[in-house]
Amino acid sequence: MSSTVFLILALGPLVLVLAVIAVQRANAVDDAYTGEVTARWVSSSTGTYGTTTRCMMRIRTDEGQELAVAVDGRTYNALGVGDRVVKTPGARWPVRSG
Structure with a gap:
């Protein structure tokens, strides 16, 4: 169980950053x-x-x-x-x- 929590805590910020980048790029194309x-x-x-x-x-x-x-x-x-x-x-x- 602790390895699952560690994996979520380790990958969570990366997923968040990638999502923000994707949204910014999508908005830039619509400008x-x-x-x-x-x-x-x-x-x-x-x-x-x-x-x-x-x-x-x-x-x-x-x-x-x-x-x-x-x-x-x-x-x-x-x-x-x-x-x-x-x-x-x-x-x-x-x-x-x-």
């Missing part, structure tokens, strides 16, 4: 906004599995919100500071508005 890229940067960290690189953009929405958005490398290279962007519900990344 919609238009705005302008005001900054962009790449951050990297070295961990157990090697170097991890994150491409980030700061977007000021037309409503005045400041968003820090993690994007893939293709989106990062396609958009620059000053570009107008639009993010539609269901799309993973913002794209240049045209």
Whole structure:
């Protein structure tokens, strides 16, 4: 019985963290906004599995919100500071508005 309790206590926080990450990702896909890229940067960290690189953009929405958005490398290279962007519900990344 004590091993069952230990297993639940050990795996409970991991399951909770994974659930929170899944909900955040699902909400990010449903977001919609238009705005302008005001900054962009790449951050990297070295961990157990090697170097991890994150491409980030700061977007000021037309409503005045400041968003820090993690994007893939293709989106990062396609958009620059000053570009107008639009993010539609269901799309993973913002794209240049045209």
